[in-house]
Amino acid sequence: MSYLPDYIDGALAQTRTERIKELLSLRYDHPPLAYVHSFGCQQNVSDGEHLCGLLASLGFGFCPDSAGADLVLFNTCAVRENAEERVFGNIGALSHLKRARPDMIIAVCGCMTQQEAVRERLRKSYPYVDLAFGANAAHRLPELLLRLLEERRRVIDGREPGEKIVENLPVRREGKVRAWLPIMQGCDNFCTYCIVPYVRGREHSRAMPDVLREAKELIAEGYKEITLLGQNVNSYGKGLEGEVTFPRLLRELNVLPGDFWIRFMTSHPKDCTKELIDAIAECGKVCNYIHLPVQCGSDEILRRMNRRYTAAQYKELVEYARERIPGVSFSSDIMVGFPGERYEDFLQTLELVKEVRFHALYTFLYSKRGGTAAAQLPDPVPAQEKSRWFRQLLAAQEQVTRSFHEQMVGRTLRVLCEGPGKEQGMMSGRTESGVIAQFAGDEALAGQFLQVKITRALNWAVCGEMIE
Ligand code: 5AD
Numbered sequence: 450m451s452y453l454p455d456y457i458d459g460a461l462a463q464t465r466t467e468r469i470k471e472l473l474s475l476r477y478d479h480p481p482l483a484y485v486h487s488f489g490c491q492q493n494v495s496d497g498e499h500l501c502g503l504l505a506s507l508g509f510g511f512c513p514d515s516a517g518a519d520l521v522l523f524n525t526c527a528v529r530e531n532a533e534e535r536v537f538g539n540i541g542a543l544s545h546l547k548r549a550r551p552d553m554i555i556a557v558c559g560c561m562t563q564q565e566a567v568r569e570r571l572r573k574s575y576p577y578v579d580l581a582f583g584a585n586a587a588h589r590l591p592e593l594l595l596r597l598l599e600e601r602r603r604v605i606d607g608r609e610p611g612e613k614i615v616e617n618l619p620v621r622r623e624g625k626v627r628a629w630l631p632i633m634q635g636c637d638n639f640c641t642y643c644i645v646p647y648v649r650g651r652e653h654s655r656a657m658p659d660v661l662r663e664a665k666e667l668i669a670e671g672y673k674e675i676t677l678l679g680q681n682v683n684s685y686g687k688g689l690e691g692e693v694t695f696p697r698l699l700r701e702l703n704v705l706p707g708d709f710w711i712r713f714m715t716s717h718p719k720d721c722t723k724e725l726i727d728a729i730a731e732c733g734k735v736c737n738y739i740h741l742p743v744q745c746g747s748d749e750i751l752r753r754m755n756r757r758y759t760a761a762q763y764k765e766l767v768e769y770a771r772e773r774i775p776g777v778s779f780s781s782d783i784m785v786g787f788p789g790e791r792y793e794d795f796l797q798t799l800e801l802v803k804e805v806r807f808h809a810l811y812t813f814l815y816s817k818r819g820g821t822a823a824a825q826l827p828d829p830v831p832a833q834e835k836s837r838w839f840r841q842l843l844a845a846q847e848q849v850t851r852s853f854h855e856q857m858v859g860r861t862l863r864v865l866c867e868g869p870g871k872e873q874g875m876m877s878g879r880t881e882s883g884v885i886a887q888f889a890g891d892e893a894l895a896g897q898f899l900q901v902k903i904t905r906a907l908n909w910a911v912c913g914e915m916i917e
């Protein structure tokens with residue numbers, strides 16, 4: 450499914466852009482500046498790059514914080530409550546700026562504002578928010594901004610999550626070395642704790658020629674790492690015509706000319722097939738690294754989460770990948786404190802984490818999300834107790850990560866240099882498994898693949914020396 454974006458719809462978009470520019474020049478006595486902040490997942494970061502591309506096409510420049518901005522746009526995340534509260538805190542902090550500069554535009558979009566309860570809170574408690582719209586709706590920004598500028602009153606848009614995939618949106622990418630490439634949107638899985646299927650809508654895949662075209666453009670622009678994005682990339686192709694699958698997409702990308710790496714996220718274990726693992730094994734440009742969220746090690750909790758695999762099936766998958774892909778590494782998402790989880794269940798998670806030896810773990814305390822199935826379940830374990838388990842998990846993982854890094858010492862690895870490191874004279878890059886590697890060098894190395902001999906392990910990275 451691909452459509453001409455309405456903003457490109459010929460004369461209409463042209464007139465709209467001209468009209469917006471005209472109204473902006475009447476509103477401000479200087480070229481307008483925007484500050485866009487994306488919270489949450491990489492998908493959101495990628496959406497933010499498209500929002501910036503659109504704003505640039507409407508004549509906006511950009512500034513690094515809200516203080517000097519004429520338009521502040523928060524592109525929000527709804528996955529956990531504390532992420533939402535942080536956004537409300539950030540919006541609250543803008544009230545004094547808005548009072549001093551009433552012509553400033555404050556806008557909120559993304560997964561949070563897809564929920565009516567959030568829009569209601571904005572309407573009632575944040576009267577200085579001028580514009581709000583939901584998820585998958587970046588392409589609607591010009592239309593909504595025009596309404597706001599023309600009618601000079603707030604626009605709180607409550608449409609359903611955008612279902613169609615809009616191609617050819619302008620984009621203003623943040624990096625020069627690594628690029629995000631969305632291949633699908635939405636999620637059909639309905640894990641019982643998760644709000645994503647409600648706010649981002651049903652799964653839709655981009656047509657393969659569109660994905661390949663964008664990948665070729667990125668390679669031609671000099672990007673060295675492309676990360677394919679989707680809530681559930683393994684089911685890429687569902688609903689498209691022909692034999693379009695994720696393993697096939699990987700194979701088609703792998704044969705594009707050029708020296709570059711391909712990564713992807715997020716994979717769902719239930720859809721991570723042997724065919725996919727074979728494709729990773731056979732495609733030299735696809736990194737030997739899989740982010741494969743397991744969430745939990747207890748079968749009973751996995752069942753209540755509606756994850757549709759068992760811990761044994763998960764471990765079997767990891768084992769198969771380790772046989773087929775030499776040196777493959779795994780990272781994962783773990784959730785602690787799902788309603789009804791007992792300490793015995795948690796211990797099974799701990800066991801699985803130690804057994805699989807993920808090189809990195811993204812850990813979350815369960816957060817109740819209104820409208821999800823899990824929100825109805827009894828949740829008797831006190832928060833303090835859950836936090837204790839959580840700390841136990843972090844401590845265990847710290848050791849695993851540390852020993853993973855220690856095992857890298859002495860090896861010479863291919864590293865993609867991304868830019869300056871934390872210390873003067875140091876550069877930073879990533880290994881194929883996604884571990885941060887620091888080494889002495891100058892900025893001209895950014896964007897190059899280098900051979901780095903690892904000499905030292907830290908908790909969060911490895912250090913090494915570049916081999917000429
Ligand atoms: N509470 C806590 N963590 C959650 N995640 C998704 N929904 C919730 C929730 N309600 C986590 C899952 C998912 C990651 C992106 O966020 O671990 O894999």
Ligand code: SF4
Pocket residue numbers: 636637638639640643644645646680681717
């Ligand atoms: Fe949420 Fe599950 Fe979909 Fe991931 S796969 S976005 S956790 S519903």
